[in-house]
Amino acid sequence: MSGGVVLAEVWWEQLLHGILSWEFLEFVVVFVSIFGFVMTSAVILILAERKVMAWMQDRYGPLHTGPWGLLQTVADVGKLLLKEDIHAGKIDKAIFILAPSVFLAPVIASFAVLPFSPYISLPGAPLATGIVYLIAMSSLDVVGVIMAGWGSNNKYALIGGLRSAAQMISYELPLVLSLVSIVMLTSILRDNGLGTIAIKDIMNFQMAQSWPGKGNPVWDFIFEGFTPWAWFILVQPLLVLIYYTCGLAETNRSPFDLPEAESELVAGYLTEYSGMRWALFFLGEYGNMTIVSAITAMLFLGGWSGPGVAFLTAPGMAIGWQVLGNLLALFYFILKIYLLCGVFIWVRTTLPRLRADQLMQFAWLILIPTTLVNIVLTGALYLLLNALGVSNVVFLVVLGVVNWLMLFGFFWVVSRATTASTRRAVAPAVRARQRLVALAPSPAAPRLPEPERAGVTGAGASSGR
């Protein structure tokens, strides 16, 4: 026998074992369903956005394709797939064609580390550096946008691409800084003082506190592993706000949708795209929205924790209950994601768009200092209370109170800052007016002689109603 045959046998057996193994099948099923979720999530979100916006704006939204217009986005996708692939002249072809893929790939890659339920997740989910990975992926998006802006050979696209580069890089900083305090919290809460940046571990901190009133099965079912009072949104509400604001900016959503500001830049970096390439950008954008919402849900809202999940997936339960518990967890997680996406939509219907320089000011002068102050404050407060020898619970309560106060202080400061900058902007006008008033006492209406009135006076006849 030659060595080749042995090798072939090994290769054959290995492949067979690999394909037929439970782990591989599990991976395939989970991968396909999560990939399917990423792809269809955009379609569902677009439809939801159109319907919710229509509801908020007193109109119907899509109505005719399918029952209640439910198939509208399906039809749209079909149309986009079948469209002719149009290239403008003199584009930088390689960059132009590559840009949508470069934009979409990191978004899909981000989903690799999201734990969807205690059991359902891709092999990347236990990654110890989950947050860092997610942030890295979300920063890669900007490359695709710049490529699209440059490759299109269009001035609107170029301005859009450059704007978005500046914007995404600026908002990356407060986004990361707002997560630092969460990591600090985990290091404080852990006995050994080592923090974690693994997503699943951070989630566990928000549901590890076992329900104190054990005994009553109903209460156990609801509150086992579902402890909303331990969610980080209560301890760090300011960070949720800042993270979410930066998320809006990262995903180019209103009011930070400058790169594709329709009224100024036609469609920004998307101007020259059509058909499937355009759809890929949209897919990436809505996928990004899902990612931001998912991270918010996991880091601040307890991820997939909800009534019944921990109870049903406890080690002793039967396999049927385990499956049900996992599906329940999936449901809670996706519900939280879509509720947060709903906030995206709500914001979009409400707010006008910021100007590019105001956008930068907001990031560099307000968000970054606030997050830095928050980091310092969290650390200082811990050191202070630790020196006094109080327990972690008291620390969390104090931190929460301080953070809620900071949240309202933040609102106050932001409104003051906008008022102040507005006042600065109006100042020349006010001075000019004062000068005018000083020169001429009254620049009021030059009153012209009124023409003599024609005979329409006198009491009118009775109302003709």
Add this chain to the structure above:
Amino acid sequence: MATNQGVNRPPLEGVAPGELRSEEMILNMGPQHPSTHGVLRLVLTLEGETVVDCTPVIGYLHRGIEKILENRTVMAGIRYMDNADYLSPMLNETAYVGAVEQLMGIEPPRRAQYIRLITNELQRIASHLVAIGTYLLDLGAFTPILWTFRDREGILSLFEALGGSRFNVNYMRVGGVLHDFPKGWLQQCEAWCNQFEKNLQELETLITGNEIFEARTQGVGYVDSQQAIAYGLTGPMLRASGVNWDLRVNRPYMAYREIKVNPQVRQEGDCYARYRVRMQEMAESLRLVRVAMDQLPGGPISTRTPIALRPPRGETYFAIESSKGELGIYFISDGSEYPWRAKIRGPSFVNLQILPELLRGHKMSDVVAILGSLDIVLGEVDR
């Protein structure tokens, strides 16, 4: 469009190879651009995102309305006035028939004057609703335009009941109006007013006081009162700069001689002030509509005028306060059925002239903020 990369670009002069040089960029905004309100073309010279210079190019919507008027009898010409400022046809018609009446010395009956006032004020509201809706759309807010168009829809339905057509109403006649109010029209209008009062409040809550909106508009596009008068601005543009000048008050015509108007004036002179003036004018117009409906006199709706209308030889200028400013008709008659000349003094055209002056030094995002606050209608600019 020029290239922004090295594909077909000749080597730059005066720059050594390997060296970078920045240059001003010329950007053609329009005529097919979402926020140039029709077909205005702005040739912007940009330094980065700052506007260095701006040249508005107009004429893409020129239909020769003034020439058409010369070739139509006076009565047939009224219909063409609808298309001048296509957001306020009633006001255009009023200006045109007002000029003819002034030349012929006709005084329309009181009821006709009141009907004209009601329709004019409704039209003013409709025009301002479009102005505010599109303005907020330019600034990136999506909802207001749909809310404002919902309310405008009510006005157009009222006009449809009145003249048979939603838009090109062709309702005014020399010496009066076409029809009296149909049965139930006033109740319908009253109901619309009540609804609109609530909706206006809602709109005010949504927009006014929004910090992003204020940051975008306050201090942007400042016009002081001297400048405003020097450029011949009229309407909300002028009143937002602190000049108390409203033709309905200062040179009252028709029923405005009996119903007093409170002119809405603001001192700031920026985009925000223009927005506020329009909002306040809508509330004021609503009040005027209600007052006019309360005091509506009976009687005929039109004087008897000959079918072949021959204005006497002579010339006259008649101006009304349109939604955008002073809408004047300079009417010259040679005594025939056809006007020898009918010059339209469109407020949009005059107000547009200040645009380059306002844009210089502002950011590119402010271009749409300022252009939207002028509230121009290209149909009237190009005529």
